[in-house]
Amino acid sequence: MSLLFEHKVALITGGARGIGRATALKLARAGCDVVIVYYNSSDEAARLVEDIKALGRRAVAIQANVADHQSVKDLFNAFSEDFNRLDFLISNAASGVLKPALEMSTKHWRWCMETNALALNHLVSEGRAKMRSGGRVIALSSLGAHRAIPNYAFIGASKAALEALVRSLSLELAASGISVNTVSAGVVDTDALKHFPNREELLDEYQAHSLAGRPLTPEDVANTIYLLCLPEAEMIKGQTIFVDAGYNVVG
Numbered sequence: 001m002s003l004l005f006e007h008k009v010a011l012i013t014g015g016a017r018g019i020g021r022a023t024a025l026k027l028a029r030a031g032c033d034v035v036i037v038y039y040n041s042s043d044e045a046a047r048l049v050e051d052i053k054a055l056g057r058r059a060v061a062i063q064a065n066v067a068d069h070q071s072v073k074d075l076f077n078a079f080s081e082d083f084n085r086l087d088f089l090i091s092n093a094a095s096g097v098l099k100p101a102l103e104m105s106t107k108h109w110r111w112c113m114e115t116n117a118l119a120l121n122h123l124v125s126e127g128r129a130k131m132r133s134g135g136r137v138i139a140l141s142s143l144g145a146h147r148a149i150p151n152y153a154f155i156g157a158s159k160a161a162l163e164a165l166v167r168s169l170s171l172e173l174a175a176s177g178i179s180v181n182t183v184s185a186g187v188v189d190t191d192a193l194k195h196f197p198n199r200e201e202l203l204d205e206y207q208a209h210s211l212a213g214r215p216l217t218p219e220d221v222a223n224t225i226y227l228l229c230l231p232e233a234e235m236i237k238g239q240t241i242f243v244d245a246g247y248n249v250v251g
Contacts, residue, residue, distance in 0.1 A: 003030055004030045004031060005027060005030040005031040005087075006031035006032075008031070008032050008033070008087040008088065009032065009033045009083045009085055010023075010024070010032045010033070010034050010086075010229075011034075011079065011086055011090065011123075011127065012024050012034065012035070012036060012037060013064075013066050013090065013091055013092050013093035014037070014039075014092040014093030014094060015034070015035075015037055015038060015045070015090075015092065016036055016041035016042075016045035017041055018218050019185065019221045019222060020036075020090070020092040020093075021048055022217075022218035022219045022221065022222035023090055023092070023218075023221070024048060024052060024059075025048075025051065025052070025055075025222075026219070026222040026225070026226050027088065027225075027226065027229070028052045028055050028059070032057065032088070033057050033058040033059065033083070034057065034058075035060055035061075035079055035082075035083065036048055036061040036062070037061075037063075037093065038061060038062075038063055038064075039063065039064070039065060039066075039093065042061075042063065049061050058082070060082050062078045062079065066093050066119035066123065067095075067111075067114040067115040068122075069122045069126075072119070072122040072123060072126050075126070076126045076130070079127075079130070080130075083130075084130070085130055085131075085132065086130035086135065087131070087132075087135050087136065088136050088138070088229050089123060089124070089127050089135070089137045090138050090140075091119065091120045091123055091137070091140065093119065094115065094116050094140065094155075095112070095115040095116070096108075096111065096115070096116065096154060096155035096158065097111065097112065097154060098152065098155075099151055100150075100151060100153065101153035101154065104153070104154050108154055109154055112154040112157070113154075113158045113161060116155065116158035116159060116161075116162055117159075117161040117165055120139050120165055120166070120169070121165060121169075123137075124137060124169055124173070124180075128173065128176070131178055133176060133177025133178070134177055134178075134231070134234070135176075136178070136179050136180075136229050136233075137166075137173070137178060137180040138180075138181055138182070138183060138225055138228055138229070139162055139163075139165075139166050139180075139181075139183070140182070140183055140184075140185065140221075141159045141182045141183065141184040141185075142155075142156070142159050142184060142185055143184060143185075143244065143247070143248060144159055145159035145163055145184065145240075146160070146248070147248075159184075163182050163184075163240050166180050166181065166240070167238045170237045171238065174237065179228075179234065179236060179237050181228055181236055181237065181238065181239050181240070182239070183221060183224050183225055183228070183240075183241050183243060184240050184241065184243070184244070184248075186210075186216045186242070186243065186244025186245060186247045186248070187216060187244075187247070188215075188216050188221060210245040210246065210247060211245050211246035211247075212245035212246070214245075216243070216244065216245060220243055221243050224241060224243040228241065
């Protein structure tokens with residue numbers, strides 16, 4: 001049976017857990033070989049590699065700090081040992097500090113901005129030589145880029161910066177035939193959400209305003225990423241696609 005993404009290669013940062021893991025499996029089931037980039041989640045990354053190999057695809061896990069340009073250079077040197085092309089670059093890794101804005105420091109600002117926004121520029125600058133016409137760059141954002149969320153000020157600002165960067169990169173890579181877009185996810189109950197002091201409140205509010213009548217899952221977000229990787233999505237460029245069951249328009 002011919003698989004839609006057979007012979008294609010995806011690199012997913014923050015790929016070992018949550019939305020990254022769901023995306024890796026979604027693309028692998030469509031025939032894609034996958035590079036899982038992780039920072040702390042070595043055991044989860046190793047298990048995911050085995051799960052992808054069980055699907056008959058190639059998979060490797062590489063540790064990297066995407067906020068550090070030299071680490072991203074090392075990442076792509078390691079990538080080149082196994083793969084000579086990159087079709088889908090998924091920038092999913094994120095981090096930050098959950099505090100009110102007036103309690104934050106310059107160090108916190110840099111941490112959020114470098115991990116959540118600047119990292120995309122590092123990834124594209126080092127990875128684009130491996131990409132060809134038809135390639136996709138997809139960055140993961142959140143509703144905090146557009147809405148005020150308690151304790152989320154610096155992370156939200158970094159996500160807004162990320163979306164602005166996506167629009168500029170879309171312009172700069174257009175001549176190469178590479179599409180750059182953002183997927184902005186609603187409230188997903190992943191391990192990351194467990195760090196929010198108001199986790200239950202966020203989940204309850206989302207559920208109350210979800211037009212789908214059910215929680216948003218990592219698989220829902222992965223499905224949207226998959227759609228943007230399809231050839232039919234070629235003319236979607238520089239956009240932020242919301243996958244939130246309508247929360248952004250009625251919440």
